[in-house]
Amino acid sequence: MYQTKAYAAESATSLLESASIPRRDPTDKDVQIEILFCGVCHSDLHQVRDEWKSVMPTVYPVVPGHEIVGRVTSVGSSVTKLKPGDLAAVGCMVDADCTCAECQADRENLCPSGVFTYNSPDKHGTAPVTYGGYSNSIVVDEHFALRVPENLDLAGTAPLLCAGITTYSPIKRYGVGPGMKVGIVGLGGLGHMGVKFAHALGAHTVVFTTSPGKKEDALRLGADEVIISRNEDEMQKHAGSFNFILDTVSAPHDINALLGMLATDGNLTLVGASEQPMEVSGFSLLFGRRSLSGSIIGGIAQTQEMLDFCGEKNITADVEVIPIQKVNEAYERLLKSDVKYRFCIDMESLKTA
Ligand code: NAP
Ligand code: ZN
Numbered sequence: 001m002y003q004t005k006a007y008a009a010e011s012a013t014s015l016l017e018s019a020s021i022p023r024r025d026p027t028d029k030d031v032q033i034e035i036l037f038c039g040v041c042h043s044d045l046h047q048v049r050d051e052w053k054s055v056m057p058t059v060y061p062v063v064p065g066h067e068i069v070g071r072v073t074s075v076g077s078s079v080t081k082l083k084p085g086d087l088a089a090v091g092c093m094v095d096a097d098c099t100c101a102e103c104q105a106d107r108e109n110l111c112p113s114g115v116f117t118y119n120s121p122d123k124h125g126t127a128p129v130t131y132g133g134y135s136n137s138i139v140v141d142e143h144f145a146l147r148v149p150e151n152l153d154l155a156g157t158a159p160l161l162c163a164g165i166t167t168y169s170p171i172k173r174y175g176v177g178p179g180m181k182v183g184i185v186g187l188g189g190l191g192h193m194g195v196k197f198a199h200a201l202g203a204h205t206v207v208f209t210t211s212p213g214k215k216e217d218a219l220r221l222g223a224d225e226v227i228i229s230r231n232e233d234e235m236q237k238h239a240g241s242f243n244f245i246l247d248t249v250s251a252p253h254d255i256n257a258l259l260g261m262l263a264t265d266g267n268l269t270l271v272g273a274s275e276q277p278m279e280v281s282g283f284s285l286l287f288g289r290r291s292l293s294g295s296i297i298g299g300i301a302q303t304q305e306m307l308d309f310c311g312e313k314n315i316t317a318d319v320e321v322i323p324i325q326k327v328n329e330a331y332e333r334l335l336k337s338d339v340k341y342r343f344c345i346d347m348e349s350l351k352t353a
Contacts, residue, residue, distance in 0.1 A: 001022045001023065001024055001025060001126060002022070002023055002025065003020045003021065003022055003023075004020070004021060004022075004023050004135050004136045004137045005018065005019075005020060005021075005135060005136045005350050005351070005353065006018075006019050006020070006021045006063045006131060006134055006135035006136070006350075007019065007063065007134040007135070007324050007327060007350065007353070008021065008061040008062060008063045008131075008134075009048045009060065009061060009062050009064075010060055010061050011060055012048070012049050012050035012058065012060075013049075015328045016048065016064075016134070016327050016328055018350075018353040019061060019063070021063055021127065021131045021135060022126050022127055023126065023131075023137060023138065023139050024124050024126045024139050025139075026074055026075070026076050026139050027076050028076040028077045028078045028079075029076050029078055029079065029141050029142055029143075030075070030076045030079070030139050030140065030141060030142065031072055031074075031075050031076070031079055031081075031082050031088060031139070031140055031141075031142050031145045032072070032073045032074045032075070032137060032138075032139045033068070033070040033071065033072055033073065033088050033090065033137060033138050033139075033140070033145070034070050034071050034072075034073050034136065034137050035068055035069075035070040035133055035135060035136055035137060035138060035347045036069055036070045036071060036154055036346075036347055036348075037068075037069050037070075037154055037155045037157075037158040037321075037344050037345065037346060037347060038065040038067055038068050038069075038132075038133035038134055038158055038344070038345045038347060039065075039067030039158040039159035039161070039162065039163065039189070039317070039319070039342050039343070039344045039345075040065075040067075040189075040322075040327065040330055040331075040334070040342065040343035040344065040345065041064075041066060041067060041159075041162050041163065041189060042188065042189065042190075042250045042273075042334055043064075043066070043162070043273065044064035044065060044066075044132075044134075044331075045331045045334055045335070046250075046273065046275075047062060047064060047118070047119055048062055048064055048331070051275055052273070052275050053275075054275060055275065056119065058119055059119060059128060059129045062118060062119055062129075063118055063131035063132050063134055063135060064118055064119075064132045064133075064134055065117070065118065065132035065133030065134040065135070065345075066090070066091055066092040066116070066117040066118065066132055066133060066161065066162050067091070067133065067158045067159050067160075067161040067162045067163070067342075067344075068089060068090040068091070068117075068132075068133035068138060068158065068161060069087065069088070069089045069148060069154050069157050069158045069161070070087070070088060070089075070137075070138075070347075071085065071086070071087060071088070072084050072085060072086045072087075072088050072145075073137070075142070076142075079142045080142070081142045081143075081145060081147070082142060082145055082147070086147070087147075087148040087150065087154070088145045088146065088147065088148060089145070089146040089147075089148050089157070089158070089160075089161050089307070090117060090133065090138060090140055090144060090145060090146070090161065091117070091144075091146065091161035091162055091165060091297065091303055092109075092116055092117055092161070092162050092165075092297045093108055093109060093114055093115065093116060093117060093144055093297070093300075094115050094116070094117050094120075094130060094140045094141065094144050095114070095115035095120075095123055095141060095144065096108040096111035096113060096114040096115065097111055097112075097113045097114075098111075098143065100112065100113070105299075106299040106300065106301040106302065107299045108144075108299050108300055109169075109296055109297045109298055109299050110296070110299075115130060116130065117130060117132045117133065118130050118131055118132030118133075119132075134324065134327070134345065134350075135347075135350070136347060136350055136351065143300060144300060146161070146300070146303055146304055146307055147304065147307070148307065149307060149308065149310065149311025149312075150311075151311055151314065152310060152311060152314070152316050153316050155319050155321050155344045155346070156316025156317045156318070156319050156344070157307075157310070157316055157317075158317075158319075158344050159189060159193070159316075159317035159319065159342040159344060160193070160306065160307060160310055160315075160316070160317065161303070162297065163189040163190045163192075163193045163317060163342060164193050164306055164307075164310065164317070165297055165298040165302065165303045165306050166190055166193075166271050166295070166296070166297050166298065167184075167190050167191075167193045167194035167197055167246060167248070167271065168193075168197050168298065168302070168306040168309070169295055169297065169298030169299075169302055169306075170246060170269040170271065170295040171194065171197050171198060171201065171244075171246065172302070173269075173295070174243075174244045174267055174269065176197075176198055176201050176203045176244060177201050177202050177203060178201075178202035178203065179203075180203045180204065180243045180244060181203070181204045181206065181241055181242050181243055181244075181263075182198045182203040182204065182205050182206065182242065182243065182244050182245070182246070183206045183207075183208055183227075183242045183244070183245035183246070183258075183261060184198060184205065184206070184207050184208070184223075184245075184246050184248065185207075185208040185229070185245060185246065185247040185248060185249055185258060185272075186208070186209070186210075186247070186248040186249040186250070186272065187207055187209045187211065187214045187217070187218055187221075187341065188248065188250070188334075188337065188339060188341060188342075189317070189339065189341055189342040190248035190271060190272075191207070191246075191248040191341075192217075192221055192317070192318060192341035192342070193317060194246050194248060195207060195218065195221045195222050195223050196221060196222055196315050197315075198222070198246075199221070199222025199223070199224075200222070200309075200313050200315060203244075204224050204225075205222060205223050205224050205225075206223060206224060206225045206226070206227060206238070206242070207223040207225075207226045207227070208227050208229040208245075208258070208261075209226060209227070209228060209229060210228070210229055210230055210337070211337055212228050214226075215228075217340065217341075221318070221341075229257070229258075235257060235260075235261070238261055239260055239261060240260070240261070240262070240263055240288065241261065241263055242261045242262050242263055242266055243262075243263055243265075243266050243267075244266060244267055244268075244269070245258055245261060245262060245266070245267075245268040245269070246268075246269055246271065247268060247269065247270045247271065247272055248271055248272050249272040249274070250272050250273070250274060251272075251274050252274050252276045252278060253278075255268075255270075255278045255279075255280055255284075255292070256279070256280065256281050256284045259280070259284035259285065259290055259292065260284060262288055262290045263288065264288045264289060264290075265288070265289050265290070265291075266288065266290050266291075267290070267291045267292075267293060268290070268291070268292050268293075269292075269293050269294065269295050270292065270293070270294045270295075271294070271295050271296075280292065317341065317342045317344070318340060318341045318342065319341075319342050319343070319344040320339065320340060320342070320343050320344070321344050321345075321346050322343050322344070322345055322346070323345070323346060323349030324345050324346075324347070324349045324350045324353055325349060325353060327343075327345060330343040
């Protein structure tokens with residue numbers, strides 16, 4: 001075991017602060033990575049503040065961060081995927097049983113014994129729970145390390161590991177492409193990636209936003225149209241017309257109004273993860289034979305596919321790079337929907353924290 005620097009919160013009401021955490025010495029199957037950039041996901045904020053306590057209570061201290069890119073510093077003797085000096089990435093998962101039906105079907109994200117990158121019981125016993133990417137290094141099984149296309153900007157690549165795959169996976173599952181009218185609800189970290197993917201795949205892409213000030217950006221990011229979701233008239237014009245809607249909103253909101261936007265057999269997939277229950281009227285689903293579903297990140301093979309797709313199309317997240325000392329401020333800005341469109345921590349700043 002060795003110690004590495006990190007940023008951790010001691011309780012649901014504490015700020016994130018400099019800390020030292022243990023990492024395991026790499027085993028034969030492990031890759032050790034020096035972390036260069038880590039994206040700031042709204043899930044980090046939810047978990048630091050214990051906002052998912054009924055589903056996944058936070059164990060403190062918590063070290064968030066699951067949008068990790070860095071450089072491989074060492075590999076175990078049986079590792080074949082990566083070598084020292086390579087760029088590598090880690091997303092939301094660091095372990096799974098790799099034997100269950102879900103894992104066999106390349107859906108480690110649905111494995112009942114999956115281990116999240118932070119705040120999951122640590123199978124290796126290095127600490128009570130896993131610690132995430134707001135740190136200078138990480139050690140993971142090679143299966144959960146991804147290859148990074150060399151042509152992409154690294155800071156803009158980090159958010160692909162959660163915001164990217166979480167939007168790419170349902171967009172692929174529902175066959176988003178030419179001839180489809182697709183809505184993306186909420187223009188934040190996930191939402192802006194959803195817009196880029198839906199546009200790149202050739203769908204007519206429409207953003208639903210509560211922030212009129214984001215309209216120009218939405219169009220620049222690839223949207224064909226923008227709807228201010230709090231404007232009844234604008235909503236009415238599009239009622240019953242969408243084939244697919246991806247809802248990335250991080251707080252309680254009116255899901256029935258969005259379901260009413262779907263055409264016959266349309267689907268709304270929820271990826272936003274507010275802990276509060278939502279009221280769904282049966283009639284929102286009955287009329288138009290509509291469906292409502294959820295989706296959580298994506299499997300490792302699909303994450304690699306998404307990274308390779310981004311490499312080919314030169315797609316990265318729009319990031320505001322911050323030093324780690326600004327992360328608490330960044331959380332406050334997230335709560336005000338004031339992010340364009342992902343904060344990404346330059347981990348060099350942690351060396352002097
Ligand atoms: P984010 O950057 O904060 O973006 C969320 C956006 O939702 C905001 O920019 C805002 O967009 C909109 N919004 C916020 N509050 C709203 C409200 N009260 N009513 C309507 N719209 C509102 O967050 P993120 O990192 O993209 O994450 C979004 C959610 O997805 C979080 O709950 C996160 O935990 C969850 N998540 C889920 C998965 C998964 O696997 N399912 C993975 C990652 C994250 P506008 O200003 O455009 O309205
Ligand atoms: Zn995330």
